[in-house]
Amino acid sequence: AQSVTQLGSHVSVSEGALVLLRCNYSSSVPPYLFWYVQYPNQGLQLLLKYTSAATLVKGINGFEAEFKKSETSFHLTKPSAHMSDAAEYFCAVISVAGTALIFGKGTTLSVSS
């Protein structure tokens, strides 16, 4: 069965600091992985996705993630946090059938000035 585990339900950083949000996956087949962001009272917006091409994936708003098969990880990073990055972040894996997104529990990112 497919699953993702997000380590840390809440991450706090200062403005300008490195952002690191952790995601580990479990998959019976080569995984297709996604990071979505959800701002308060809004829907989900795709940040980036891994589809077995490059292991380092660049997304929107300066975010990137690296797929590491040996560590079964797909951590999300951003070199310098902005106040506007404060939101809920979800890691997800697509089901084997390619229908459902299976989400992690989410990580709330807080950014302080």
Place this chain on the structure above:
Amino acid sequence: DTEVTQTPKHLVMGMTNKKSLKCEQHMGHRAMYWYKQKAKKPPELMFVYSYEKLSINESVPSRFSPECPNSSLLNLHLHALQPEDSALYLCASSLTTGMRGETQYFGPGTRLLVL
């Protein structure tokens, strides 16, 4: 344009009411989805439509009734809901379903409160 629209934004209904949620996309996508998101939780899949046909029902109670009148429109009819059904209902669409690399694009959601 990668926009999925949902109406209404907010809905308050009593347990005996009948209401409907609407979702629309004009990206030519042939797969549409309903997800339910409780507060502080991740979204959970409810239904999947592929080429206007219901392909997945994740054991959702019959008080939720989906409908896909055409390839651009997805409805969720609500009847005799319970207070525990209060949640954010998210619609999503993708070009197709079954292709594991496809991106699902989400709408802003309808926040439902059942009294």
